[in-house]
Amino acid sequence: MLVALAIVLACPVPRVMARLSVLRSAPRAALFAWQAVTLSAIVAAVAAAPAILPLVLFDGQAVWQHFVVMCVAGGVSLVMIGRLLLAGHRIGHRMRVMRTRHRELVDIIARHDSRDAALRILAHPTPTAYCLPGRHRRVVVSQGVIEALNERELVAVLSHEQAHLRARHDLLIEFFSVIHETVPALVRSPAAMSEVRLLVEALADRAAARRAGVPATTRALDVLAGGRAPEASMAVSAAGMAPVRIALLRRGWPNPLLSTVVYTYAAALLALPCGLVALAWG
Amino acid sequence: MAPIASSAPRLGDLERAVMEHLWEAALERPEGLTVREVLDCFSGQREIAYTTVMTVLDRLAKKALVSRVRDGRAWRYQPCDTREALTAQTMRRTLDDMDVTDRRAALMHFLDGASEDEIEDFKAALAEIETRRPRLGLRRPRLRRPGKKDTA
Ligand SMILES: [Zn+2]
Numbered sequence: 001m002l003v004a005l006a007i008v009l010a011c012p013v014p015r016v017m018a019r020l021s022v023l024r025s026a027p028r029a030a031l032f033a034w035q036a037v038t039l040s041a042i043v044a045a046v047a048a049a050p051a052i053l054p055l056v057l058f059d060g061q062a063v064w065q066h067f068v069v070m071c072v073a074g075g076v077s078l079v080m081i082g083r084l085l086l087a088g089h090r091i092g093h094r095m096r097v098m099r100t101r102h103r104e105l106v107d108i109i110a111r112h113d114s115r116d117a118a119l120r121i122l123a124h125p126t127p128t129a130y131c132l133p134g135r136h137r138r139v140v141v142s143q144g145v146i147e148a149l150n151e152r153e154l155v156a157v158l159s160h161e162q163a164h165l166r167a168r169h170d171l172l173i174e175f176f177s178v179i180h181e182t183v184p185a186l187v188r189s190p191a192a193m194s195e196v197r198l199l200v201e202a203l204a205d206r207a208a209a210r211r212a213g214v215p216a217t218t219r220a221l222d223v224l225a226g227g228r229a230p231e232a233s234m235a236v237s238a239a240g241m242a243p244v245r246i247a248l249l250r251r252g253w254p255n256p257l258l259s260t261v262v263y264t265y266a267a268a269l270l271a272l273p274c275g276l277v278a279l280a281w282g
Numbered sequence: 283m284a285p286i287a288s289s290a291p292r293l294g295d296l297e298r299a300v301m302e303h304l305w306e307a308a309l310e311r312p313e314g315l316t317v318r319e320v321l322d323c324f325s326g327q328r329e330i331a332y333t334t335v336m337t338v339l340d341r342l343a344k345k346a347l348v349s350r351v352r353d354g355r356a357w358r359y360q361p362c363d364t365r366e367a368l369t370a371q372t373m374r375r376t377l378d379d380m381d382v383t384d385r386r387a388a389l390m391h392f393l394d395g396a397s398e399d400e401i402e403d404f405k406a407a408l409a410e411i412e413t414r415r416p417r418l419g420l421r422r423p424r425l426r427r428p429g430k431k432d433t434a
Pocket residue numbers: 160161164201204390391392393394
């Protein structure tokens with residue numbers, strides 16, 4: 001049962017969830033559900049081997065056979081946990097090194113702002129904005145952003161980045177990246193990864209819209225996604241995320257009913273493998 | 283919000299100040315400045331020890347931001363790149379990183395979630411601006427390996 005659950009949670013469920021665009025209307029609840037699916041799949045996979053134990057232990061086998069079965073079951077679980085921890089450590093370390101290196105460079109080459117100690121302005125005409133999460137956080141914008149946006153739109157961009165930093169969205173992305181890199185390629189789901197990324201952006205867009213209003217936020221998105229000199233500008237590709245994010249902002253705030261349904265679904269997902277383990281041993 | 287010390291001059295602030303002096307001097311003194319000359323740039327601004335300037339220059343050399351050349355008994359330090367070139371490089375690298383899952387998560391880009399087409403467009407726009415902008419004439423010894431002694 002647990003094996004089946006792990007497979008279902010790892011394969012078809014994310015695929016379906018990635019397609020359910022209703023979920024995008026309630027990004028916070030949806031992200032919670034994504035974490036629930038992921039955690040639940042991991043618990044099911046890790047618990048599968050030990051849960052088989054009660055089935056084989058009471059079959060009247062010799063004692064040494066019990067021992068071998070238990071070792072194999074425990075070993076499988078340990079290997080899975082070990083792989084996750086190792087990937088987590090490796091990816092986390094790599095990200096921190098990259099961020100530190102980038103922060104030190106930006107601190108030297110970019111202009112500092114007298115009002116916001118964490119803001120850095122790169123002297124470059126191409127509009128771009130990003131943030132460096134972590135202990136020494138930075139928000140980086142290019143001169144191009146300052147020139148292309150009015151004050152309200154600039155507030156939208158800065159609020160968006162600050163929302164990422166405040167809510168530690170980087171940890172969320174890191175968690176999903178670790179899982180994404182650890183699971184076998186067969187069950188890896190790029191659609192799920194990009195959906196999670198979109199939800200995180202939608203969440204930060206909402207925070208921006210609360211501060212600067214929906215029109216200013218959508219225009220800021222439009223300008224930054226355009227991100228090019230006027231003479232080179234062409235139609236934004238239909239597959240791009242900026243149009244989706246703009247549409248989401250215009251769709252308005254989440255329906256409380258939808259959020260409740262999604263949260264309940266997430267809770268059920270978390271309860272499922274735990275219940276099955278209890279059943280197997282009970 | 284952000285934990286940034288403002289009272290004590292941190293090493294990071296000094297690195298920036300030293301780089302700024304080196305960039306400023308680069309047009310008239312392409313051969314670079316000695317530690318003593320860098321120290322003189324600070325006179326009247328802030329009190330710094332000779333060894334501090336040496337430490338800062340050493341760190342900058344390790345980061346491949348400055349290179350040093352032997353001049354008699356002293357070393358001359360010069361910036362590896364203009365500030366403009368470094369800025370453009372940095373911008374380009376943040377976009378290159380968007381192709382790789384975990385590197386992409388290191389910086390949270392405003393455009394995160396952008397399609398490959400969008401990123402390509404963006405890079406093209408960046409390249410276009412690069413070519414349109416006249417390069418600042420500055421001798422730029424390419425120094426890739428950190429801390430490597432320049433022979434030029
Ligand atoms: Zn964002």
